[in-house]
Amino acid sequence: MADTNRQWRLAKRPEGTPGEDVFEFVEADVPDPGPGEALVRTIYLSVDPYMRGRMDGTSGYADAWGVDDPLEGGVVGEVVESNGAGFEAGDIVTGNMEWADYSTAPGTALQSVNPDLAPVSTALGVLGMPGRTAYFGTREVANVQAGDTFVVTGAAGAVGSVAGQIAELTGARAVGFAGSDEKVAFVEDELGFDRCINYETTDDYRAALDEAAPDGVDAYFDNVGGPITDAVFTRLNLDARVAVCGQISMYNATELPTGPRKLRHLISTRATVEGFLVSDFAPRFSEATEQLAEWVQSGDVQYRETVTEGLESAPDAFLGLFEGENIGKQLVRVGDE
């Protein structure tokens, strides 16, 4: 067993776009698992846009990270030692742990990962939190139906890529927004969306929608917010559903973001706009994971991962999310499988 450990801590709270200086890389002891805990060696670490909120003192829904505390996030790792945690050394598990080589966690907060089902990294992506977010957001919140036109922002990302494929599997037409020609090709050619719009090279989102979604928008899954969302609101159909999952375009804002007032578009359409967190669906997580695993195994759902190498790259991987550098799920490979 290794006797050295490295750990990322929050050096200070950022204002606006975080710089490297909000992260501090420290050496630390390998922790001892307390009673009921396991010691876990990190294999993959997940970085996710929602973590930007955890950097602030006033996080909306996930607990704020404490200054000088180790950062936390989704991890897939190998159990090194179990102190009555209900696992054995060598088991592959997932759970919320530290941005570190080694973490401890209560056995009750860890889930087994079956390496025969799919690559273990998928427990942080298509078969994990992002996949479940797409599953419940698309089916339950946006309530997508066969024949619908379904629009999703961040279409090449970990959540949007799965959301659009679920919509297509439901019999809807999926139209995505993504930020590069490479992403557009991935979304249309590999994921099978009906259309994908490159928002970086398109000035007029309304005109782009009129062309890509000529029958209007029945269901909208919003990961991004901002001007794309403004345009979609003007194209909502009767009884349209908007699922608000994220607003990444605003997470680093230092001034109050403004835009067109949009509530009037909801009156004649009788549209519904609803925010959600995947944790609201916790009692049904196994349903989602099983269905997603079936789709992945059958090839109905494709996925991609962008992996940076080494724990030292974690801040760059995180900050890259806001630059749109990832295609599919952004992971950090911390240790060998």
Place this chain on the structure above:
Amino acid sequence: MADTNRQWRLAKRPEGTPGEDVFEFVEADVPDPGPGEALVRTIYLSVDPYMRGRMDGTSGYADAWGVDDPLEGGVVGEVVESNGAGFEAGDIVTGNMEWADYSTAPGTALQSVNPDLAPVSTALGVLGMPGRTAYFGTREVANVQAGDTFVVTGAAGAVGSVAGQIAELTGARAVGFAGSDEKVAFVEDELGFDRCINYETTDDYRAALDEAAPDGVDAYFDNVGGPITDAVFTRLNLDARVAVCGQISMYNATELPTGPRKLRHLISTRATVEGFLVSDFAPRFSEATEQLAEWVQSGDVQYRETVTEGLESAPDAFLGLFEGENIGKQLVRVGDE
């Protein structure tokens, strides 16, 4: 029977705030009722904010008024002649008819008004479209529950005044926004809202809400939009419901109104925002009217009407809606009861 008729027509479509010049007052013949139609003498004419949308060529939900056509709206009147319409001369009826001394309408488009139930004018207010809008918007869309804090804009108006009273009858705490001290006194003292905020004399709507609604907002009934709505969105509680009924603050806008982006407030709260039209609840109109009549008769629901005299005053009465000149339902008295 009179042999002269007067009628308001739309002279042209307005840009921004309508002036008197969009209305044309003309003499016309008293129309002959066709087969199945009744000739109705107007007693009360309703003017409503939603009519601003009918002035535009691109009305959202009610049919646009045609240029040079007679204006239409809710009328209470007396049947003068029935040509197989299923009514008798002297019957009091309500329906959509012209801004005129006399109109014809198919009997199937008219409803009887019982003068023994309540003053016949209430068929255009608390027992009519505005009352039903409040009833379904508060109970079904905002889904108000006992113990909720319920906030409504336009609290002294035809819809908001009833909405807040229904919320109080449900066991919620009603907090209103209104635009004068006289209205605030009416809302608090006569209608029995827990609190009413004078938005004309208050700079900081968030602070006013923190004081009037210290436990946050569970249900919000929005008739107005704009900066008050911006503030309410920052104070929504977990699983809050927002019913978007109207956005009168924007109906006369000539430039795209902008404001703070608000969708992010929906994520951590899992709040739902839903637009609605009262016509969606048409199959249940009698339920609403019966319940409202019971509440009016028991004194549980109070109402007020602002009545201008004479058909010639109809444009002023309509334009006054946007200046907040009315308390309760704005009516035009066109003829004797």
